[in-house]
Amino acid sequence: METTNQPTASNRPEGAELESEARRDAMQGEPPFTEAPPEDSRFVRSLKEAGITAALVGALTVFFFIFRTDIGSGGLDLTLRPELWLVWMGIAFGARFLLSYFIFRAEEPITRYFKRPSASRRKPLPIGKIFGVAMLIVAIFLPVLLDTFLPRQNRYLLDLSILILTYVMLGWGLNIVVGLAGLLDLGYVAFYAVGAYSFALLSTNFDLGFWVCLPMAGLFAALWGIMLGFPVLRLRGDYLAIVTLAFGEIIRVVLLNWYEFTGGPNGLLGIPKPTLFGLEFSRGDDGFAAYFGIDYDPIQRFVFLYYIILALALLTNFVTMRMRKLPVGRAWEALREDEIACRALGINTVNVKLSAFATGAMFGGFAGSFFATRQGFISPESFTFIESAIILAIVVLGGLGSQLGVVIASVVMIGGIELLRNLTVLEAVFGAGFDPTQYRMLIFGLAMVAIMVWKPRGLISTRIPSVFYKEKKKIGADLVSQGEGH
Amino acid sequence: MSSTMHDTNDTPAAHARWTEDPVLTVEHLTMRFGGLVAIDDLSFSVGRGDITALIGPNGAGKTTVFNCVTGFYKPTEGRIVLRRGKKPTDASIADLTKTGQQYSREGENGIYLLERMNDFRITATAGVARTFQNIRLFGGMTVLENLLVAQHNHLMRASGFSIAGLLGLPNWRREAKRAKDKAVAWLDRISLLDRADDPAADLSYGDQRRLEIARAMCTDPRLLCLDEPAAGLNPRESAELNDLLRSIRDRDGVSVLLIEHDMGVVMEISDHIVVLDYGKKIADGDSRAVRDDPKVIAAYLGVDDEEVYEVEEDLHRDDPQAASMKTMSEGDQA
Numbered sequence: 001m002e003t004t005n006q007p008t009a010s011n012r013p014e015g016a017e018l019e020s021e022a023r024r025d026a027m028q029g030e031p032p033f034t035e036a037p038p039e040d041s042r043f044v045r046s047l048k049e050a051g052i053t054a055a056l057v058g059a060l061t062v063f064f065f066i067f068r069t070d071i072g073s074g075g076l077d078l079t080l081r082p083e084l085w086l087v088w089m090g091i092a093f094g095a096r097f098l099l100s101y102f103i104f105r106a107e108e109p110i111t112r113y114f115k116r117p118s119a120s121r122r123k124p125l126p127i128g129k130i131f132g133v134a135m136l137i138v139a140i141f142l143p144v145l146l147d148t149f150l151p152r153q154n155r156y157l158l159d160l161s162i163l164i165l166t167y168v169m170l171g172w173g174l175n176i177v178v179g180l181a182g183l184l185d186l187g188y189v190a191f192y193a194v195g196a197y198s199f200a201l202l203s204t205n206f207d208l209g210f211w212v213c214l215p216m217a218g219l220f221a222a223l224w225g226i227m228l229g230f231p232v233l234r235l236r237g238d239y240l241a242i243v244t245l246a247f248g249e250i251i252r253v254v255l256l257n258w259y260e261f262t263g264g265p266n267g268l269l270g271i272p273k274p275t276l277f278g279l280e281f282s283r284g285d286d287g288f289a290a291y292f293g294i295d296y297d298p299i300q301r302f303v304f305l306y307y308i309i310l311a312l313a314l315l316t317n318f319v320t321m322r323m324r325k326l327p328v329g330r331a332w333e334a335l336r337e338d339e340i341a342c343r344a345l346g347i348n349t350v351n352v353k354l355s356a357f358a359t360g361a362m363f364g365g366f367a368g369s370f371f372a373t374r375q376g377f378i379s380p381e382s383f384t385f386i387e388s389a390i391i392l393a394i395v396v397l398g399g400l401g402s403q404l405g406v407v408i409a410s411v412v413m414i415g416g417i418e419l420l421r422n423l424t425v426l427e428a429v430f431g432a433g434f435d436p437t438q439y440r441m442l443i444f445g446l447a448m449v450a451i452m453v454w455k456p457r458g459l460i461s462t463r464i465p466s467v468f469y470k471e472k473k474k475i476g477a478d479l480v481s482q483g484e485g486h
Numbered sequence: 487m488s489s490t491m492h493d494t495n496d497t498p499a500a501h502a503r504w505t506e507d508p509v510l511t512v513e514h515l516t517m518r519f520g521g522l523v524a525i526d527d528l529s530f531s532v533g534r535g536d537i538t539a540l541i542g543p544n545g546a547g548k549t550t551v552f553n554c555v556t557g558f559y560k561p562t563e564g565r566i567v568l569r570r571g572k573k574p575t576d577a578s579i580a581d582l583t584k585t586g587q588q589y590s591r592e593g594e595n596g597i598y599l600l601e602r603m604n605d606f607r608i609t610a611t612a613g614v615a616r617t618f619q620n621i622r623l624f625g626g627m628t629v630l631e632n633l634l635v636a637q638h639n640h641l642m643r644a645s646g647f648s649i650a651g652l653l654g655l656p657n658w659r660r661e662a663k664r665a666k667d668k669a670v671a672w673l674d675r676i677s678l679l680d681r682a683d684d685p686a687a688d689l690s691y692g693d694q695r696r697l698e699i700a701r702a703m704c705t706d707p708r709l710l711c712l713d714e715p716a717a718g719l720n721p722r723e724s725a726e727l728n729d730l731l732r733s734i735r736d737r738d739g740v741s742v743l744l745i746e747h748d749m750g751v752v753m754e755i756s757d758h759i760v761v762l763d764y765g766k767k768i769a770d771g772d773s774r775a776v777r778d779d780p781k782v783i784a785a786y787l788g789v790d791d792e793e794v795y796e797v798e799e800d801l802h803r804d805d806p807q808a809a810s811m812k813t814m815s816e817g818d819q820a
Contacts, residue, residue, distance in 0.1 A: 319652065323648065338623075338625075341622040344609060345636045346609030348610070465630075465683065467630060467631060467634060469666075469670060470682065470683060479625050
């Protein structure tokens with residue numbers, strides 16, 4: 001190094017070059033350091049940051065907080081509320097100061113205990129597994145728990161649980177396509193719709209029951225999954241997302257306009273309720289209650305529906321987990337990682353993609369047919385793009401490819417929105433006129449932004465290998481590819 | 487067949503293995519991208535049980551040949567024949583070409599016209615596996631999983647296209663166990679067994695190269711195509727690679743076709759070297775013949791045709807082998 005870099009007489013360095021060489025020599029092979037500028041103390045820096053934050057909040061909210069307009073006599077009444085503005089700036093200042101002082105600028109942040117000890121020798125507790133099993137047990141005994149502890153809100157909460165479980169199932173279904181195979185699908189609601197309409201049309205036209213129609217609805221949806229799969233086989237990234245989005249809309253528009261077949265905007269009525277081996281959950285003499293000699297209660301039907309969707313969701317989970325360990329599931333994940341390498345290994349990527357679309361669509365179809373039987377009425381209104389977006393958001397927030405993440409995200413997203421509706425506690429904070437339902441979308445959006453900032457790859461972002469030799473090690477999200485369209 | 491070999495040097499090609507019993511013959515291969523002719527009427531053979539190196543300066547069209555052989559490109563013209571098992575006659579190959587079918591197979595013997603087949607089908611049915619110049623592992627999957635993905639087609643049939651697998655039938659379980667054993671055996675062979683449960687992206691560069699070769703071998707190929715397997719390896723890793731490639735040739739009986747810039751590796755392990763320049767074959771023979779070929783040296787040094795003979799004279803003046811090889815490898819990497 002020294003000998004080759006010696007300048008010869010012909011190319012003698014000058015000026016700045018000379019200076020930098022002198023500096024390099026002085027450092028004697030050490031990497032170049034620059035002198036650090038003198039640092040403020042922790043307190044001063046935190047104050048500075050808090051000041052900047054408060055100024056930003058002040059600038060952003062000056063018009064919203066200071067001026068309030070109300071419709072008054074002969075125009076608008078303007079009220080000034082500078083104190084509100086100052087209070088919010090104060091809150092921002094205080095919050096940022098605390099964050100800076102105790103976390104961002106602290107030598108030992110108070111959040112350090114949250115950090116996983118990375119190099120610990122001990123085998124970490126399988127928190128995910130324990131949590132999953134606990135959730136499953138709660139889910140199985142939920143109707144009993146609700147009946148015992150919250151008998152007055154029993155029906156409402158059970159209905160909400162059914163809704164959450166429907167989204168869990170949809171999320172798990174979409175997780176196959178997006179999380180495992182890495183194919184971004186923005187039109188998943190189409191399969192939900194196909195499943196719902198299949199069941200509704202089959203049952204009303206041919207007088208078939210829920211249990212006969214359920215597999216058929218799944219089959220039809222899978223067929224549509226393959227039909228969607230073919231045109232998008234060669235598409236990648238954004239283009240794939242756009243075409244799937246269009247597909248979802250096409251299905252909805254067809255359902256809306258094919259009046260003779262689907263009833264158009266009026267939808268389909270009189271979809272039969274599911275039966276338990278032919279026993280209906282009705283008041284009549286041949287109903288469930290009468291057969292077992294117990295008192296009739298409308299809640300029985302809800303409990304039954306709850307267990308159907310729970311079983312369907314668990315079936316989805318079981319099949320997905322099982323398939324991950326099968327060659328087809330491994331091929332899905334390999335496809336997400338590198339499609340060209342898959343082809344070089346002799347894997348027919350067409351079949352792999354189609355199988356992912358079909359399997360995901362099938363579970364969407366099951367969920368759709370459950371939706372139809374639960375509602376008793378369906379119309380194209382239920383299958384708009386926002387549904388696709390919510391399901392996708394559940395998958396993304398939960399963590400692509402993570403089954404448990406989808407459950408948590410569903411509970412938070414669907415249950416959380418509903419919960420905000422009932423938060424009368426907030427009235428105490430914001431005054432009597434505060435209506436939480438008006439702000440729930442705002443709070444919801446904030447929560448989503450927060451999760452994406454702290455956990456950009458979703459709540460549970462680690463990947464668990466499908467097979468192991470000695471030890472099952474989790475794989476960090478930074479190594480796992482996200483596939484097409486992310 | 488006779489048209490495939492053009493003897494360009496002193497080697498008695500008539501007795502060489504690659505003319506006697508080729509596993510792959512590339513005949514009059516031409517590949518054009520718009521107006522650019524990447525490969526121009528190229529013919530060569532790869533002998534069964536040989537390690538064949540495809541060398542040439544940057545941009546000579548080596549990777550294009552690879553992509554044609556493995557089906558990632560459809561050649562503009564030409565025929566690429568892969569032969570398995572007993573030596574098929576030229577007549578049977580001509581018959582197959584006329585029928586328009588992709589391949590004909592009788593038990594272990596078969597003729598495959600690769601230019602007609604899709605990329606994945608070439609690997610799945612003809613038994614040609616490949617690696618990539620820029621390593622293409624499944625980075626987020628473990629080392630072991632990478633090797634199991636490579637056994638996809640076999641496992642797919644064993645799992646009854648997922649039905650038997652979902653039910654967990656004993657037959658499937660046995661096959662899954664066998665596949666895992668095979669993967670473990672390969673990991674042991676490339677000395678990566680202790681990394682079996684680590685994500686592939688965490689491996690060092692040299693380990694990733696070896697893993698990619700093992701993954702290609704897990705598809706049970708007859709011909710293994712390696713695109714610059716020694717690129718970025720240190721001398722020790724290079725030596726390990728040589729041993730691995732030799733063991734693939736001798737122990738597994740798999741023919742190897744490789745593109746390589748590292749002349750040390752090429753000269754040490756190759757039984758047969760084909761030299762390309764501007765999409766044309768300029769030399770074909772064993773390492774000794776190619777090393778002394780003035781055209782090859784000229785191509786690597788970038789000399790005009792007239793000067794070729796001067797170069798040759800220069801070379802013969804001092805130690806011909808050492809000098810030429812040194813300049814070749816240096817000229818290439820520059």
